[in-house]
Amino acid sequence: MATGATPAQAGDSVDGVDVVADRLRAAQDLYDRGEPLDALIAAVNSHGLSRAERRRLHAEALNGPLALRLESAAKRDATRLRQAIDLLRDYLAGVDPAVKRALPVARRLAYHLVENRDPAALAEGGELAGLVAATGEPVKRVRRGLAWYADLPVEAPASLFRLRRSDLVPVTEVSDVSWHDGRLRVTGHAYLVGLSVRSRRLNRATVVLRGPRWVPPITARTRRVYRPEATYGAAEPGCNYDWAGFVAEVRPWSLRWRASIRAAYHGAKRLLRRRPAVPDTTTWRADIVIWSRGARATGAVRGPVMGRTERPAGLRVRPGWWVRPAWTSDRVLQIVLQPTRAELTGVVHEGDQIELKGFLPGTTATKGRARLGGHRIAADFTPAEGGTSFSVPLAVPALMKERDARRLWIEPKGDPAAPVMMDDDAETRIGLDRSEVTVLRDRRDRAVVSAHRVWPVITSAEWGEDGALTLAGTYHDPDPGPRELVLRQRAGLTYRLRLTRSGPEFSVRVAPGEMPRFGTTVALASGAWSLSVAGGKGTTAPLRVDHRLLDTLDEGVHIVGDREYRLVATRFDVPVLVAAEHVPDDEKGAVGLWSMRRVHYPAERRRELRDATVYVSFDGRSYSDSARAVYEERLRRGDDREHIWVVKDGAFVPPDSAALGLGPGITPRVVREGSREHYTALARSRHILTNTLMPQWFRAREDQLCVQMWHGSPLKRVGGDQRHMTREPRPPAWYRQAAEVANWDLLVTQSPWASQILRRAFGYGGEILESGYPRNDVLVSSDQAELAAAVRRDLGVPAGKRVVLYAPTWRDHDRRNSSVRLDLAEARRVLGRDHVLLVRGHTMQAAPASTGLVVPGPASLVRPGPMTHEYPFAIDVTTYPDMADLLLIADVLITDYSSVIFDFAVTRRPIIFFGYDLERYRNSRGLYLDLRTEAPGPLLAEAADVIEAVRLIDALAGDYTDRYEEFVRTYVPRDDGKATARLVDHVFTPGA
Numbered sequence: 001m002a003t004g005a006t007p008a009q010a011g012d013s014v015d016g017v018d019v020v021a022d023r024l025r026a027a028q029d030l031y032d033r034g035e036p037l038d039a040l041i042a043a044v045n046s047h048g049l050s051r052a053e054r055r056r057l058h059a060e061a062l063n064g065p066l067a068l069r070l071e072s073a074a075k076r077d078a079t080r081l082r083q084a085i086d087l088l089r090d091y092l093a094g095v096d097p098a099v100k101r102a103l104p105v106a107r108r109l110a111y112h113l114v115e116n117r118d119p120a121a122l123a124e125g126g127e128l129a130g131l132v133a134a135t136g137e138p139v140k141r142v143r144r145g146l147a148w149y150a151d152l153p154v155e156a157p158a159s160l161f162r163l164r165r166s167d168l169v170p171v172t173e174v175s176d177v178s179w180h181d182g183r184l185r186v187t188g189h190a191y192l193v194g195l196s197v198r199s200r201r202l203n204r205a206t207v208v209l210r211g212p213r214w215v216p217p218i219t220a221r222t223r224r225v226y227r228p229e230a231t232y233g234a235a236e237p238g239c240n241y242d243w244a245g246f247v248a249e250v251r252p253w254s255l256r257w258r259a260s261i262r263a264a265y266h267g268a269k270r271l272l273r274r275r276p277a278v279p280d281t282t283t284w285r286a287d288i289v290i291w292s293r294g295a296r297a298t299g300a301v302r303g304p305v306m307g308r309t310e311r312p313a314g315l316r317v318r319p320g321w322w323v324r325p326a327w328t329s330d331r332v333l334q335i336v337l338q339p340t341r342a343e344l345t346g347v348v349h350e351g352d353q354i355e356l357k358g359f360l361p362g363t364t365a366t367k368g369r370a371r372l373g374g375h376r377i378a379a380d381f382t383p384a385e386g387g388t389s390f391s392v393p394l395a396v397p398a399l400m401k402e403r404d405a406r407r408l409w410i411e412p413k414g415d416p417a418a419p420v421m422m423d424d425d426a427e428t429r430i431g432l433d434r435s436e437v438t439v440l441r442d443r444r445d446r447a448v449v450s451a452h453r454v455w456p457v458i459t460s461a462e463w464g465e466d467g468a469l470t471l472a473g474t475y476h477d478p479d480p481g482p483r484e485l486v487l488r489q490r491a492g493l494t495y496r497l498r499l500t501r502s503g504p505e506f507s508v509r510v511a512p513g514e515m516p517r518f519g520t521t522v523a524l525a526s527g528a529w530s531l532s533v534a535g536g537k538g539t540t541a542p543l544r545v546d547h548r549l550l551d552t553l554d555e556g557v558h559i560v561g562d563r564e565y566r567l568v569a570t571r572f573d574v575p576v577l578v579a580a581e582h583v584p585d586d587e588k589g590a591v592g593l594w595s596m597r598r599v600h601y602p603a604e605r606r607r608e609l610r611d612a613t614v615y616v617s618f619d620g621r622s623y624s625d626s627a628r629a630v631y632e633e634r635l636r637r638g639d640d641r642e643h644i645w646v647v648k649d650g651a652f653v654p655p656d657s658a659a660l661g662l663g664p665g666i667t668p669r670v671v672r673e674g675s676r677e678h679y680t681a682l683a684r685s686r687h688i689l690t691n692t693l694m695p696q697w698f699r700a701r702e703d704q705l706c707v708q709m710w711h712g713s714p715l716k717r718v719g720g721d722q723r724h725m726t727r728e729p730r731p732p733a734w735y736r737q738a739a740e741v742a743n744w745d746l747l748v749t750q751s752p753w754a755s756q757i758l759r760r761a762f763g764y765g766g767e768i769l770e771s772g773y774p775r776n777d778v779l780v781s782s783d784q785a786e787l788a789a790a791v792r793r794d795l796g797v798p799a800g801k802r803v804v805l806y807a808p809t810w811r812d813h814d815r816r817n818s819s820v821r822l823d824l825a826e827a828r829r830v831l832g833r834d835h836v837l838l839v840r841g842h843t844m845q846a847a848p849a850s851t852g853l854v855v856p857g858p859a860s861l862v863r864p865g866p867m868t869h870e871y872p873f874a875i876d877v878t879t880y881p882d883m884a885d886l887l888l889i890a891d892v893l894i895t896d897y898s899s900v901i902f903d904f905a906v907t908r909r910p911i912i913f914f915g916y917d918l919e920r921y922r923n924s925r926g927l928y929l930d931l932r933t934e935a936p937g938p939l940l941a942e943a944a945d946v947i948e949a950v951r952l953i954d955a956l957a958g959d960y961t962d963r964y965e966e967f968v969r970t971y972v973p974r975d976d977g978k979a980t981a982r983l984v985d986h987v988f989t990p991g992a
Contacts, residue, residue, distance in 0.1 A: 019049065020057045024064065031065040037073075037087050040065050046094070058095045059102065066091070067107050070114075074128040077727050082123035088114050104166045105150040106131055112156050127154050141194040148195070148295050163295070168192055170290050170299035173233075174333060177304070177312035177325045184250040184315070184325060184335070186220075186286070186301070189230040191244035195292045198240045200224050204291040207248035207301060209284035209335055214265065215258050218284065222248040232585060237594030246288070252317045255284070255337045278415050279320070279339035279362075286333040300332040306528075306578070307555045307568035311443045320361055326444055336444075341418035342390070342410040344447045347428040347439050352396045354430065354437060356408065356449075358420055360388040365412035372449060373406030381412065388412070394449070399437055405450035407442070420447040424548050429457075431476045441547065443572040456506065456533045458575060459546045461553060461567055467560030469567060469577070472507040473546065475499075475533065483535040485510070485543075487577065489527050492818060492847025493879060494855050499533065512579055513560040518880050519794030523563055523650035524579040531575050545573045562672065563650055581649060587676055596679050597697045604683035609703055612642035613988075614681050616690040618711070618843070620648030620673040623655075624882035625691045626709040626748070626983075629774035633980045634988065635662050644681045648673035652881060687987065693740050700743040707987060708744045709774070712899030713754040713971060716809065717926035719761035738763065748773070748983060750902060751971050757928060769986055772972070772979030775884045779906045780977040784888060791885045795875060797836050804831075804950055805838045805890035807883075808914070809898035810845040813924055818846035821916060822894075825852060827947045828873040835950070838886060841878040842898075848876060855879075892953055894946060897921055901936070905968050906975040910957040911937035914946050936964040 027043040044061040046054040066088065073084040092100070092115050100111055110131050113122055122128060130153045140151040141163065148168075149161040174188035190205055197203050209218040227245025234241055259282040267277035286301040304310045304327055314324035317337075324336045341360065348355040360381075370379035370392040382389045390410060408420040422441045430437045437451050456475035463469055475483070483499040485508045495515050499506045514521040531543040545553065555568045559582055566578045586592055613634075617627040623645070631643060635657045645654040647670050657666035671677040682688065682698050691711040700706045719725065725734050747768045749755040755768045778787060789799070797803060806822060820839060827837060841848040854872040877886055883900065887893070893904045894912045901911055913935050921927070931939050937960050940946050949956055 020053050020060070023057060024060050027061060027065045031068060037066070037069045037084050040069060041087060041091050055096055055099050058099045062095065062099070062111065063103055063107060067110075070110065070128075071132045074132045075731065078123045081128065082119055085114050085119045085123060089119070102164060102166055105161060105163060106152065109152060109154055109156055109160055112160055113154065130154070143294065146294050165297070168295055168297035170288055170297055172288060172299065172301055173230075173303040173305065174301060174309055175305045177309055177333070179313065179315050180249075182252065182315070184252070184323065186246075186248045186250070186325075186333070187225075188246060188301070188303075189227045189241065189244040190246055190288050190290060190299075190301075191230060191241045192290055192292050192295055192297055193236065194239060195295055196240045197224075197230075197242065197244045197292060199243050202291075202293050203243055205246045206289045207246070207250075208287045208289055208298075209250065209255075210287060211258065211282055211284045212262060215262050215282065218250065218254045218258065220248040220250045222246055228585070231591055232588035234589055234591065237590040239591075250335065252315065252323045252337075255282070255323060255335065256317065256321075258282075259337045275414060279341060281336060281338045283337075284335045286335065302330070302332045304331060304333075306570050306576070307566070308553075310570060311550065311572050313551075314445065322445075324444055340421050342420045344408070344420050344422040344426045344439070346426065347430075349430045349437075354394045354396060354399070356392040356394065356420075356439065356447075358390050358392075358410070359384070360390060360410065360412065360418070361386060363388050363412060363415070365390075365415070368410065368412040368415075371409040371411060371417060373404070375406075376411075379410065396432065396437065399449070399451040400432070400435060403451050405448050408447040408449055421445050422447045427547060429476075433478060436476070453539075453541055455541050455544050457544050457546050459549060461545075461549070461575075463554060463558050463567075466511070467513055467558060467565070468509055468511040469565070470507060470509050472505070473543075474504045475501070475506045475541075476504045477541075481535060483533050486532045486534045486540060487515075487524070487529045488532070489525065489529055491527075492849065493525060494876075495524075496534070496855065510577070512565045512577065513563060518877075522652060523561075524565070524577070525651070526580045526649050527578070529577040529579065531577065543575050545569045545575050547573060561650075581672060584676075587674075596676055600676060601679045601683055601697060604680050605699075605701060607684055609686050609701070610642060610684050612644055612681070612685040613687040613689060614644045614646060614685045615654075616646045616688070616692070616694070618692055620646040621651050621843070622881040623652040624775075624884070625711060626774040626980075627689050627691060628882065629777055629980045630689060630709075630984060631668070632660060632662075633774070633984050635660060635666050637984070638663075638666075639988065640666050642685075643668040644685060645670050646673050646678060646681070647671070694743060696736065696739070698743060700745070705745050705987065706743050707746045707748065707983075709748040709983075710758060712773075713750045713902040714757055714761070715899050715901065715927060715929060716897050716921075717761070717928065719758075720763055721757075721761045721926070723926065746987070750975065751973055753971055754902075769983065770974055771982040771986070772974030772976065773903065774980035774983055775882075776903050776906050776972075776975045777977045777980050778884050778888055779903070780975070787885075788889045791889050795838075795877065795880075795889075797875075797889070801834055801836045802891045803836050803838060803889050804892045804894060805840060805886055806894040806914075807840040807886075807898055807900050808842065808845075808896045810842040811917075811921070813920075815844060816846050818849040820848045820850040820853065821914065822943050822946065824850055824874045826944065827950075828852070830947050830951055835873070837874045838877045838890070839874060840880070840883070840886060841876075843878075847878055850874070892950055894950070897925075897927060897931075902971050903975075905936060905964070905972050908964065908968070910953045911935075912946055912949050912953070913937055913939040914941075914943070915939050916941050916943070934963070934967065936960055936967040 023044050027040045030039050030043055044057060046057055049057060070084050070088060073081045092111055100108060110128060113127060141148050142151045148163045150163060152161065170190050171193055172188060172190040174186060176187040178185055186207065191197050203224055205224060206222045207220040209220065224243055225245040225247055226243055228242045230241035230244040262282055263280055266280055270277055287298055288301050289298045310327060312325040314322045316322050320340045322338050322340065324338055326334045326336055328334060342358055344356060344358045346357040364383050365381045365388045366383065368379060368381055369376050377392065379390055379392045409417045410420055411417045422445060427441060428439045431454065434454055435452065436454050439447060439449050442448050454477050456473055458471050458473040460472040461469065483501060484496040485499055487495040497508055497510060499508045512524040515524055532540040533543060534540040550569055550573065553569055555566060557564050557566050562582050564580045564582045568576055568578060570576050615627040615631055617623065617625045645668050654668045654670065656668060658664040671681050686704060688704060688706045689709060691709045719737060724731060741762045741764050744764060744766055747758060747764055747766065749758060749768055749770050750773050752770060755770055758764065778784065839848050839853060853874045853876050855876045880886060887904050892910050892912065894914055895901055896914050904911060913931055915931060938949050938956055940949060
């Protein structure tokens, strides 16, 4: 019986283990752990392998872990590079020359240099580093005669520069797969990187379907079409792919007569074995052959656009036979001609038993089995008119124990296994208290049995004229309590909206341009947002789209303001809300970026300056920090000159003077970060205020004033004081920093100590204003009580509760870690009901995640427990826009190595240092202070001790009074509430 497995060739495996893959995997694991190059080479030794296996091993290793380690060495110092050259030279001596010639051009040249250049000169020179940079970006192509070559900054034989098959790989994307007049139409774009496609001339593409052995390939009718989207989405500038679009059409008859050849062959073989012929499935893989400007390449048609293209419909070509487009796990298009050998007709549920009933058309069988996933189970077969009826009994307890999705197969005795097909009418959901068993079809109409907790299902999705999306559906959860729709981004950002429930029905309104966040509304950040439902006695339940809605689901783009939103069903029935900025065509992709940086920005810099100020806070991610303080102070003074805020991804809307209660008349202008207006603003505004690094393309004019209000006095080492910045040759980050600092005209600092540190760390020789940080004025203002009450209201923190703020910094070595190091349950037990813990994760660290951590909002829920009806104890304030507001309401600060200590010290309130990894952090990143002797609060290594210190903080604070006062005198002597006024007077009112 056919199993679908590919027979192993001699030498490919030992006891079922692929030796080559095993050695490559071991080498990759060593690379991931940072092991030295000699260990990687030892792992990929070719001892005991056949010639073909050695070639495969060498090709994968030289294009994988060994290449990565060489690139890493080339970016570092000459000593490490010399060691890598010596080791690789010995390894390359045993590699087949044909393997080296077949490598991508940049790596082919790198290994040629390693083998043929003097090791000492190569290690000291910059050729390998330049070549490494070339591997990270598309290589410039030049034509010589009828061949194409790479233009790379090294000297080597001309033949090594010639582009080979590994370099000419088609880039494809499929935007639509659908049926038109009985033909399958595939629409998308395909091009060869670096070879412009400006017209139909010298530009051809052909889709070829390649089937099993002995089945003739199918050449689809294909034509090139105008598709500028290909240029907008390209990764390299300077190339035009406007005519890279293609439309290919396939006639089902072409599939059927070719499949009949294969069916006749297999049928004859079964007849010789005295077995009846069985209809068989035939699969074709879609390739595209491109001829472009003398270059020819072949590659798979891959890359479906998210949404409807991922679930193309099938076509019934005759009774019992379907043509179905499908996508493989690596997103390659296949066309399948498939008979319906088994179909599901019904599902019966009685007690603890579920019976699946079906029919085998054209087959007479009395014995056989069924298979659910990898488990064979009993099945009953009954001959009937036109075929055989079957039934498969399933035990509900066994299904609930497995709790996974498995496809159903039928195995009549003597015949190959047949997947059981089904349509929408046979789909069934069986509720079992808070769980359910579902029998549903997948994207290829195969029956899938699954057991899980009850899932909510979307049956209606409608966009309103106001840009709001209304979702409605069914949720058969017997618990009638409140539920929330949870929108979650991969980075960890979360929004919660209350569901309206009526029995099993639910609805929810989602306004993606006005999502609730800390008492205000913001737009959904760009990216894909998953949808689930939270609340009740279980964990969150994922949303699914009802399969009957898929064909009519509105997956188009909806423009709301300057943003785009789409609701799409991906992976067949998983709903995802996709948000993006609405970008003009001439600003899209690498081409638009190149045009703005190389053409538009230089032209704007030559124009006259405007008396305008550009405010940039954390790259435009928030209305916060010292930029906010300076802006509001100027509005308070009635400064009606032009104010421009850079906003990244619609993160905020800066208030005008009326919204701030400062009278009408002054309205700021907003420019989208990365837009043409952004380039113009930085090119022509007289004043630029920022608290972080500017874009790499920015170069300050002589008549501009660039004020750097750095985002904190540094506790951890920054700039050139970091270990990697001191090595020779200098890393790219060192040159990036030098170019950035050259733009600065004024550096604002908090203290003489910070001035000295920042001047040295950044190599800055210009003017410094030790005014204190404007952002901290709010911490000592006369109306701080009123401001603190407003912040508490936005967060929903009741009056009278003691607020503890936990604000750790980020770890260079562990940025993906999202764990909260404090035990929130233990903290709540120890501190009691009169405390609230605010958790502020760092923007460069994975968003914090812990049981009991809640993002406040209009629909925030607490997990069931003895204090269910109280406000949640632990609140996630990572995305709260301004840290100064949080410091304003905090009674106690818990931190580690964050510069927030210098800001919070202005309040004279207690600080606890949680240094659980102090030695590791000090050895890896480095600190400017010795916290053991200078910290103005207890330094603790255990979470339990930190919680206990919070409980006893009133008594502990007195032990650090003298050290605290000395800390304030040394590090924050100028934060007296007048820092903003000093800066505004210095910059905007000279002579005041």
